[in-house]
Amino acid sequence: MARVIIDPITRIEGHLRIEVEVENGKVKDAYSSGTLFRGFEIFMRDRDPRDAWYITQRACGVCTSVHAIASVKCLDHAFNVEIPENARIIRNLIMGAQYLHDHPIHFYHLHALDWVDVVSALSADPQKTAAFAANHNNSPKDSVNHFKNVKARLKKFVDSGQLGPFANGYWGHPAYKLPPEANLMAVSHYLDALELQKKAAQLQAIFGGKNPHIQSVIPGGVTVGGILDVDHIASFKFAMQEIMSFIENVYIPDVLAVAPAYLDWAGYGKGHGNYLAWGLFPQDTKHHTKNQTFPDGVIYGSDISKVIDADTAKVAEHVKHSWYEGAEAKHPKEGKTEPKYTGLNDFKGIDINKNEKYSWLKSPRYEDNVMEVGPLARVLVAYGRGNKDVQELVNGTLKTLGAPAAALFSTLGRTAARALETVFIGHEMEKWVDELIGNISKGNVATAKSYEIPDSGFGYGTTEAPRGALGHWIEIKNKKIKNYQLVVPTTWNGSPRDDKGRRGPFEESLIGTPVADAKRPLEILRTIHSFDPCIACAVHVIDPQTNEIHKFKVV
Numbered sequence: 001m002a003r004v005i006i007d008p009i010t011r012i013e014g015h016l017r018i019e020v021e022v023e024n025g026k027v028k029d030a031y032s033s034g035t036l037f038r039g040f041e042i043f044m045r046d047r048d049p050r051d052a053w054y055i056t057q058r059a060c061g062v063c064t065s066v067h068a069i070a071s072v073k074c075l076d077h078a079f080n081v082e083i084p085e086n087a088r089i090i091r092n093l094i095m096g097a098q099y100l101h102d103h104p105i106h107f108y109h110l111h112a113l114d115w116v117d118v119v120s121a122l123s124a125d126p127q128k129t130a131a132f133a134a135n136h137n138n139s140p141k142d143s144v145n146h147f148k149n150v151k152a153r154l155k156k157f158v159d160s161g162q163l164g165p166f167a168n169g170y171w172g173h174p175a176y177k178l179p180p181e182a183n184l185m186a187v188s189h190y191l192d193a194l195e196l197q198k199k200a201a202q203l204q205a206i207f208g209g210k211n212p213h214i215q216s217v218i219p220g221g222v223t224v225g226g227i228l229d230v231d232h233i234a235s236f237k238f239a240m241q242e243i244m245s246f247i248e249n250v251y252i253p254d255v256l257a258v259a260p261a262y263l264d265w266a267g268y269g270k271g272h273g274n275y276l277a278w279g280l281f282p283q284d285t286k287h288h289t290k291n292q293t294f295p296d297g298v299i300y301g302s303d304i305s306k307v308i309d310a311d312t313a314k315v316a317e318h319v320k321h322s323w324y325e326g327a328e329a330k331h332p333k334e335g336k337t338e339p340k341y342t343g344l345n346d347f348k349g350i351d352i353n354k355n356e357k358y359s360w361l362k363s364p365r366y367e368d369n370v371m372e373v374g375p376l377a378r379v380l381v382a383y384g385r386g387n388k389d390v391q392e393l394v395n396g397t398l399k400t401l402g403a404p405a406a407a408l409f410s411t412l413g414r415t416a417a418r419a420l421e422t423v424f425i426g427h428e429m430e431k432w433v434d435e436l437i438g439n440i441s442k443g444n445v446a447t448a449k450s451y452e453i454p455d456s457g458f459g460y461g462t463t464e465a466p467r468g469a470l471g472h473w474i475e476i477k478n479k480k481i482k483n484y485q486l487v488v489p490t491t492w493n494g495s496p497r498d499d500k501g502r503r504g505p506f507e508e509s510l511i512g513t514p515v516a517d518a519k520r521p522l523e524i525l526r527t528i529h530s531f532d533p534c535i536a537c538a539v540h541v542i543d544p545q546t547n548e549i550h551k552f553k554v555v
Contacts, residue, residue, distance in 0.1 A: 016494060016533055018506065019350050020524060022515050027524070030503065030510040031350040032494045034361035037323070041337035044484035049075060049453060049476055050219060052484060056472065057213055059486065062534055064212040065098045065204065066465040067472070067486075074472040075219040077287050078459025081451035085285060086228070086444065087221030089436045092281045092293075093236070094208045094217070095463070096429040100243050101200030101211075102466040103375075103422040104251050106532045108193035111415065114526045115258050116178060116186040119171035122155055124180035132181040137253035141192065142185070150188040170520040177261040186258070189250055196246050203239045206232060221448030228445055230437075237433050244426040255419045259401055262412060266403055269411030269527040271509035272370045273302035275377035276492070278310055278471065280464035281428065293428055294421075294464060297381035298366065302409050304384035310366075312460060312471060315487065318363035318498040321356055329365070329499060332473040332485040333458065352497065363495040363504060364487050372505040373468030373492045374531060375418040380408065389427070393420045411509070414530040418466075453479050465489050467532050490533045506531065 015036035021029040040059050044052065053071035057064040069091055076083060083091075126147035133142040157166065166187075178186070201211040207224055209215030216222050279296035282289050290296065296310040316329040325338035342357045344350065350358050365371070382390040397416060398405060407413055439445075453476070460473045468489030475483040495504035503511075506528060513523050 016490075018510070018524065018528060020510055020513075020515075020521075022518055025514055025516070027510045027513040027515060030507040031358060032361070032496055032504050032506040033344065033350065033359040034490075034494060035344075035359075037339055037341075037360045039337065039339070040486060041335075041484055044481050047481050049078065049474060049479070049481055052472075052474060052481065053217060053219070056484075056486065059488070060534060061212050063098060063102060063465050063467065065094055065208060065214045065217075066463060066470055068214055068217050069095055070461045070463045070465075070470050070472045072217045072219055073287075073461025073463065074459045074474050075461070076459070077461060078457045078474055078476055079219055079451040079453060080457075081220045081449055082285050082287070083221045084446040084449060086436060086439055086447045088282060088285050089432050089439075090207050090222045090224055090447065091217060092432055093429060093436075094204060094214060095281065096425050096432070097200065097204035097208070097240075099422060099425050099466055100240070100247070100429075101197065101204060103418050104193050104196055104200070104247060106418060106466075107251060107255065107415070108190045109197075110532060111529045112186055112190060112258075113166070113169055114522065114529055115176070115262060116190075117171055117173070117176040117183050118154070118166040118169060118187055119158065120176065120178070120180050121184035121187045122151065122158060122180075124151065124184035126151060126184070129181040129184045132179075133185045136185075136257040138249040139189070139192070142188070147184055147188060150191065151184060153191075154184075154187060170522045173520055173522045174516050175522050178258065182257060182261075186254060189254055192246070192250065196243060199239060200243055203236065203243060206236045206239070218448065220451050221446075223448060225445065225447050228440060228447065233433065233437060233440075237430075240426070240429055240433070244423075247422055247426060252419055252423060255416060256397070256400060259412060259416065263401065263403060263407070265412040265526065266407035266410045268513050268523075269414070269509045269530060270302075270409045271372055271505045273300075273409060274366075274369050274371045275299040275380050276310060276366050276371040276373050276469050277377045277381045278312075278462035278464055278469045280378065281425075288460075288462070294378050294382055295385045295387070297385060298371070299377070299380055299384060300369065302406075304380050307381055307384035312462060314367045315471070316365055316368070317487065318365060318495075320363075320499040321352070321496040322359050322362045323357050324362065327499070332471065332487055333460070333475070335473070335483070335485040337485070352501075359494075359496040361491050361495050361504075362487075363498040364492050365498055370495075370498070370502050370505060370508070371469075371492060372509075373489050374414065375421050375466070375468075376408065376414045377468060378464060379417040379421055389424055390420075393424060411527045411530045418532070455479055467534055468492060490531075493531050494533055506533070 017033040017035050019031045020027045053068045056071045057068040059067050126144050129147045130144045205211045216224050279292040281293035283291045297307040298310050318329045323341045325340045344358050457476045462471045471487045473485045493505045509527050515523050
């Protein structure tokens with residue numbers, strides 16, 4: 001049998017291995033294996049609870065603010081402190097800035113090259129590219145001369161034999177379908193989006209103190225009183241508007257320009273069809289409020305007409321196939337993180353019968369069901385809950401593409417949902433800025449409240465990271481952390497089998513995926529990248545008819 005390794009698959013960080021078996025040109029089985037142990041839950045023990053938000057956001061160097069905010073919400077609950085209204089708004093703006101930063105990065109720098117053939121762009125006509133771009137977006141930079149310059153830069157990369165950020169791709173793969181002009185336009189916008197990254201990071205740093213790893217959120221509120229003035233708010237608003245101009249005039253049109261060539265991908269990558277969202281952007285200051293811009297909810301069997309309230313009490317983490325002690329599924333409140341590494345056949349292949357444990361990721365389940373989390377889950381829940389703005393965005397996109405509603409439950413649907421929610425969030429942020437200005441004009445400038453650390457207690461905080469449902473749980477004893485547990489998005493999506501042998505979302509979504517060339521498994525990248533897993537990984541493609549090993553790098 002053949003084993004093909006792609007490392008890293010995510011073009012970002014961490015260690016994830018996906019192994020799939022291919023039979024008759026399609027994926028027959030799949031295994032998701034997180035191969036790096038972090039142990040945050042272990043070294044949080046016996047610390048001052050106030051350290052939690054500062055330390056846990058180091059779990060990730062990409063979406064750091066989301067862990068900080070989930071953690072302070074957890075501490076607010078444990079300390080029984082209700083934050084001021086301004087703190088709620090500023091936390092929402094910090095989180096919103098994270099999304100304006102994260103989602104365009106995903107599309108252009110982590111996912112677009114699964115659909116865009118960079119080398120094909122060298123055969124594009126700059127004049128035809130400018131005409132193609134004019135029909136699809138409103139970028140002020142997209143002139144004939146601009147595309148000539150981009151093509152020349154790209155040719156210099158190729159001629160030097162060093163493609164830089166475009167090295168090690170599967171260029172020329174038969175699964176690429178865009179014409180050369182579309183590819184050149186996309187490469188140009190890839191480079192433009194690099195500049196956008198910097199501006200979006202600066203946006204978050206205005207109220208967050210810095211990026212990555214924000215400094216301004218604390219239990220009881222935020223510490224931005226000294227910069228709560230017209231100048232700083234105006235700087236935030238103008239930067240946000242500049243970023244939104246790119247999102248609305250370039251990012252969204254690019255998604256709509258690429259999608260028609262790949263509408264067949266609306267039929268791949270569905271998975272189990274169950275979705276979970278904890279909710280995002282609270283609109284009042286109560287603990288665990290249901291009043292959120294993105295509502296919480298659970299969907300079963302892809303039925304968006306029936307959205308059920310989400311309940312954190314119904315979560316349990318399975319560890320039968322994870323490298324941890326114990327066998328019983330536990331709620332995070334009682335969760336244990338005791339490593340027990342048993343090996344993985346020297347990483348030569350996963351065999352559930354011979355080696356039951358194969359991942360450092362646990363297997364979270366909701367009401368004993370496998371759940372997908374992320375932008376698609378949030379958009380589906382909001383749509384099903386009757387959010388008119390989200391419904392308008394979704395319906396308009398489906399109409400533009402001529403795609404049925406079933407197209408949402410797919411690899412293509414995840415990519416589209418991420419783009420649509422970016423626009424929605426940006427528009428909501430404009431309202432929050434005005435709300436903050438209104439509070440200040442009335443003399444309401446409070447941003448934090450005092451609190452007492454209890455001798456013992458419990459708290460939890462939930463939110464939505466760009467990649468999906470995020471929860472932090474804390475138990476306090478003698479004013480110290482006794483137990484701290486995180487259940488993060490890629491744990492949900494990248495989980496291994498549970499104690500009933502059910503595949504995790506990554507694994508299930510790959511079943512039936514066509515693979516034209518097992519030596520260049522581009523199709524597998526497309527579906528895994530549509531989840532935007534925040535962990536690098538090796539992909540193994542097993543073909544029972546051969547016995548070859550191939551290794552590739554994807555950057």
